[in-house]
Amino acid sequence: MSIKTVAVVGCGIGRSHIIEGYLPHPDMFKITAICDLNEVRLKEVGDEFGIARRTASFDELLTDETIDIIDICTPPGIHLEQVIAALRAGKHVICEKPLTGSLAGVDAIMQAERVAKGVLMPIFQYRYGDGIEKAKRIIAAGVAGKPYLGSVETFWLRTPEYYAVPWRGKWETELGGVLVTHALHQHDMLMHLMGPVSKVFGRVSTRVNDIEVEDCASASLLMQSGALVSLSCTLGSQEEISRLRLHFQNVTFESSHEPYAPGKDPWRIIAANDQVQGQIDALIADWTPVAPRFTTQMRHFHRHLNGQGPLPVTSRDARDALELVTAIYQSSDAGCEVTLPIKGDSPKYAKWRATTR
Missing domain, CATH: 3.40.50.720 (NAD(P)-binding Rossmann-like Domain)
Known part of the structure; x- marks a missing residue:
């Protein structure tokens, strides 16, 4: 190798x-x-x-x-x-x-x-860790069943000292706020587990710091599967957590609350009944611990470069995450629901800068 x-x-x-x-x-x-x-x-x-x-x-x-x-x-x-x-x-x-x-x-x-x-x-290093990868295996095996509803929370804290770095908090250099540089990880995790987004209604606001970009946002999503998901993000939380709670027909998943490594255990994996629990136990009986964050993503990348596995994160994955950002900004400015995919004739395709309030 x-x-x-x-x-x-x-x-x-x-x-x-x-x-x-x-x-x-x-x-x-x-x-x-x-x-x-x-x-x-x-x-x-x-x-x-x-x-x-x-x-x-x-x-x-x-x-x-x-x-x-x-x-x-x-x-x-x-x-x-x-x-x-x-x-x-x-x-x-x-x-x-x-x-x-x-x-x-x-x-x-x-x-x-x-x-x-x-x-x-x-x-997208938050995809890696024992918790999220167990959830991914259970969902991929069909044990979780139909997705119903989810919530994703990015409750972090950023003070004026953070924005003393000259490029932060500005549209031209940071490219966006909480949706782009903070919650993007958790929203990628959502799509990694629950699939693509179909429709978006969102709002953004700047309430915490004196900056150009948004530091608070909320959105309501309709996933392609029909599941409903709510997103909530702020950089003004006095206790920092990242949390996904995803409800499927047979299983509810709740992530670790660790703000910067939510893919790690402990995740709560709540089965609907003993039969489902037995299927889950069988699926993860041979589990090998997964190092979180960059450790596993870089290992997978090296394996891919040596022809031993798929590319762990692709430009398409990045586009999907940024398309969601674009849709939330567009919805917030227009005050209406946005349907994905966003095409070249969208007012936010070439430049997604939002009007913050």
Whole structure:
């Protein structure tokens, strides 16, 4: 199994990629370079992990034939240009969420991906952990039955100090608020377990901080399956939790309340009766513990690059999540229900900026 060389671009969340995603897999990855415009952070991270090559030049990495993977952990406003440039340079690409700031941007990335030598994997690390993967196995096996209803809560806290970072809280550089940079993970988890969305009615508001983008949102969804789902998000909660509670014909699932790793156990898996419980017990009798977050996503990515499994998260997954964001923004501005899919003639297709209240 070949070791892939990695350049991490952006040493903020990139540091978490190193700790959780790469260091646990020394037989799969080797970090050969880090890139950041902040010289202090570049030195700190380089010294911490013994990474000798440090640069402020993204373009320098693109022309380096010894680098297999470019891992983009930069502010959201420059993801689009960096992802396309890395794909055109023939690199495999990992990109933090959000992949970009519009459906037009996602479609441009997908077009570049179609003719690229390398593979693109967006980051949705909350899909990984014992809790969510047990739920996924039970649903995929048909044991859960018909989906009825769900609720997804992202109750986090962000103070003015958080927004002291210059690119945060602005449409041009952060690309959105709680829906884009915080709740996007939980909403991806919902679709990962309950399938695609059909119709959306949503509202967004800025109530917690003096910023451009939304920090509160709510939405009512009709899933393609017919299930009903409510979404609630705020960055003004005095207790931080992330919670999914999904009701199916035979099983109710409730996630861990851990705000930044809701895929981990403990999940409550509540069977309708003893017969269903027996089916669940049989399905997970051979369960092997799953490391949460980046550890498992990066392992699956390496397996895919070696032809040993599917790409764990695709650009289509990222598009689905961002299409939901677009629909909520469009619904909030227009005050009416929005039907998916959102096409090129949508007023939010090219630029999804919402009118916050």
